Amino acid sequence: MSVAGGLWRAVEHAVSVGAQALQVFTANQRRWEVPCPSDGDARRFRAAVSDWGGGFVASHASYLFNLASPDEGAGARSVRGLAAEIGRCGLLGIPWVVLHPGAHLEGGDRQAVEHGVHRVAARLAAAFDAAGHLHPHADGVGVLLENTAGQGTCLGGDVADLGRIVDACPARERLGVCIDTAHACAAGYDLATEEGYARLMAAVEGAVGLGRVRLFHVNDSATPCGARSDRHAHIGLGHVGAAGFARLVRDPRFAAHPMVLETHKGKDMAEDRRNLRVLRRLAAGDDPGKAACDVEGLKE
Numbered sequence: 001m002s003v004a005g006g007l008w009r010a011v012e013h014a015v016s017v018g019a020q021a022l023q024v025f026t027a028n029q030r031r032w033e034v035p036c037p038s039d040g041d042a043r044r045f046r047a048a049v050s051d052w053g054g055g056f057v058a059s060h061a062s063y064l065f066n067l068a069s070p071d072e073g074a075g076a077r078s079v080r081g082l083a084a085e086i087g088r089c090g091l092l093g094i095p096w097v098v099l100h101p102g103a104h105l106e107g108g109d110r111q112a113v114e115h116g117v118h119r120v121a122a123r124l125a126a127a128f129d130a131a132g133h134l135h136p137h138a139d140g141v142g143v144l145l146e147n148t149a150g151q152g153t154c155l156g157g158d159v160a161d162l163g164r165i166v167d168a169c170p171a172r173e174r175l176g177v178c179i180d181t182a183h184a185c186a187a188g189y190d191l192a193t194e195e196g197y198a199r200l201m202a203a204v205e206g207a208v209g210l211g212r213v214r215l216f217h218v219n220d221s222a223t224p225c226g227a228r229s230d231r232h233a234h235i236g237l238g239h240v241g242a243a244g245f246a247r248l249v250r251d252p253r254f255a256a257h258p259m260v261l262e263t264h265k266g267k268d269m270a271e272d273r274r275n276l277r278v279l280r281r282l283a284a285g286d287d288p289g290k291a292a293c294d295v296e297g298l299k300e
Contacts, residue, residue: 007041007092011048014055017272021056021215021258023098026088029062032081042091049093056258058096058144058178058215059089067123068102068116068155075123078102082127082143087134089141096214098144098178101155101165108153114164116155121168128171144178144214149186149223149230157187157228159200163207177208180217180262181240181248182233188226191244196225201253216259218245218279234263235275236292242282246291249283274298 007024014022027034037045049057062085065078085097104116124143131138145165150157155165159177166172179200181191189203190196204210220238222231236242248254259279265271274296281291 007037007045008048011045011052013269015052017269017276019055019260019272019276021058021260023058023060023260023262024094025062026059026085026092026094027062029060030064032062032064032077034084036084036088037091042093046093056215057094058098058258058260059085059092059094061085061097061099061143063100065099066102066105067099067120067127068104069119070105070115075119079123079127079130082124083130083134086127086131086141086143087138090131090135090137090139093137095140096142096144096176098146098215098217100146100148101161103153104155105153112153113155113161116153117161117164118168120155120165121170124165124169124175125171128174142174142176144176146178146180146217147183147187148180149183150188150228151186151230157183159184159203160207166208166212175212176214177204177212178215178217179204179213180219181244182217182219182221182238182262183230185221185225185238185240185244186223186227186229186231188228190225191240191247192225193244194247197244197247210253213254213257216248216254216257217262218248218259218275219262220245232263234271234298235261235278236288237295242278242288242292245279246282246288249279250285270296271298 010024067078069075106112145162148154148156155161189200220233220240222233223229278291
């Protein structure tokens with residue numbers, strides 16, 4: 001949700017579309033140096049969340065961070081940036097930061113992946129430690145490692161990468177996982193089929209255990225299964241398809257899990273209303289084909 005005009009505006013937007021979960025950027029995700037919210041802004045954000053009814057809130061870390069980088073300078077800057085993000089979340093009362101693991105930027109062999117995994121694990125621990133010195137409530141903030149589309153040398157296209165990071169991290173008790181459906185599809189998990197959905201969940205269970213999954217990014221994929229390209233589509237109109245989302249939202253294992261949209265939205269957020277409506281119809285048992293035909297609110 002947009003935070004234009006103040007962080008609390010994101011909560012107002014969530015309320016306006018009937019959302020029960022929210023993801024925000026606490027700062028400009030395209031800049032390294034960003035100010036910390038004022039105490040007044042933090043109080044206003046916390047009050048807005050409380051008035052909303054305490055719905056689930058997560059932040060998304062900056063896309064600039066690359067904890068897997070072999071460059072020590074880039075790695076150190078990413079640690080400082082993530083520590084500051086964790087500190088801001090402590091101030092705002094946000095319990096989770098969603099983080100892309102990063103790209104190892106080396107060859108495609110197994111050793112390069114393992115080196116990247118261990119860099120991420122060590123730098124996560126360093127960021128948690130540094131954040132504890134920034135804000136007294138930072139110790140209550142955890143990081144959700146997000147699976148990726150597997151583009152280039154990005155870690156996380158294979159969800160086993162996430163498990164290896166968790167296992168190698170001294171602060172593993174503060175780590176969880178966020179599953180992005182569009183990324184999973186693009187990485188080769190065919191969520192349009194029952195077999196593909198089962199394969200993804202078996203991979204997650206084997207890598208980290210389903211208990212570490214704390215959040216879903218529910219996005220359809222504009223690119224085919226296995227394309228390793230990260231482009232999102234509206235629910236039911238991409239390569240995951242309405243039937244794929246029906247499997248997820250009807251899965252009793254995830255009945256209480258928060259799910260957030262990262263699909264394109266206009267100023268009136270009609271697209272979000274439509275996507276939420278389709279997901280709720282699917283959860284209620286509606287026919288996937290009919291639910292996907294609901295295109296009210298989508299722009300040509």
